[in-house]
Amino acid sequence: MTIERLETKQRMSRIVKHNGTIYLCGQVCADASKGITEQTQTMLDKVESLLEQAGSSKEHMLSATIYLKTMTDFTAMNAVWDAWVPEGYAPARACVEAAMARDELLVEISVVAAEK
Numbered sequence: 001m002t003i004e005r006l007e008t009k010q011r012m013s014r015i016v017k018h019n020g021t022i023y024l025c026g027q028v029c030a031d032a033s034k035g036i037t038e039q040t041q042t043m044l045d046k047v048e049s050l051l052e053q054a055g056s057s058k059e060h061m062l063s064a065t066i067y068l069k070t071m072t073d074f075t076a077m078n079a080v081w082d083a084w085v086p087e088g089y090a091p092a093r094a095c096v097e098a099a100m101a102r103d104e105l106l107v108e109i110s111v112v113a114a115e116k
């Protein structure tokens with residue numbers, strides 16, 4: 001069984017592929033000075049780009065774990081999420097409140113997907 005690691009650094013790989021399954025490392029926004037809507041959108045844009053790089057797509061997501069700094073952002077984050085996920089392709093999902101690695105981060109996501 002081959003394990004393929006892409007964009008590997010000392011601490012983590014951005015993408016790991018194994019037996020037709022793709023694992024993305026946690027993704028955060030492009031600009032942490034923005035609000036929850038912008039942070040969520042740019043985070044999901046990064047997920048989409050990494051999935052394409054790995055030979056997958058958002059239609060092939062199996063699961064997503066979303067970490068919110070505060071649950072007061074749950075509704076705003078979901079508005080962006082709901083517009084981004086194609087109808088009929090919602091993955092298994094969990095959403096939890098969590099301390100972030102940097103104080104200005106409002107949201108992070110971890111995704112598992114199948115190869116196309």
